[in-house]
Amino acid sequence: MNETEADEQTLQREAVELFTKKSRLDKNLLPKLKEHIPGFSDAQYVSTYSRVEALFDKACKVVFNWTTENPPGATFNLPDTERIFVNELDKHCPGFTEEDYNAALAYGFEMTIF
Numbered sequence: 001m002n003e004t005e006a007d008e009q010t011l012q013r014e015a016v017e018l019f020t021k022k023s024r025l026d027k028n029l030l031p032k033l034k035e036h037i038p039g040f041s042d043a044q045y046v047s048t049y050s051r052v053e054a055l056f057d058k059a060c061k062v063v064f065n066w067t068t069e070n071p072p073g074a075t076f077n078l079p080d081t082e083r084i085f086v087n088e089l090d091k092h093c094p095g096f097t098e099e100d101y102n103a104a105l106a107y108g109f110e111m112t113i114f
Helices: 003-021 029-036 042-069 086-092 098-113
Strands: none
Touching: 003 029, 003 042, 003 098, 029 042, 042 086, 042 098, 086 098
16 A cells, blocks of 8 residues: 555545544534644545545435334344445445444444434
8 A cells, every 4th residue: 555545544534533423414524624634635635525424324324224124123233243234335435444334334323213
């Protein structure tokens, strides 16, 4: 892996962490990403932010579908070690780590169920 790829993975990881800690509806997440990890171009910030936003949106949709297909009170244990949802997220939003996918799923369960 070259330095640029490593740097962009660091940027992506920070964006996932911000989404996990904050409401994704917080319009200040993009500026916060720039504050937390400076040194990238505006295009890189926007691209990373868009990819992470798409991941979290897809995770919420996957979880919503699961909740409507299962009886009330059904539970799902995270991390998704059997890759029931992780494979679907990876198919639609490639390039994230297993940890990122599980963070997005945890967020999806939190936002969908509560």
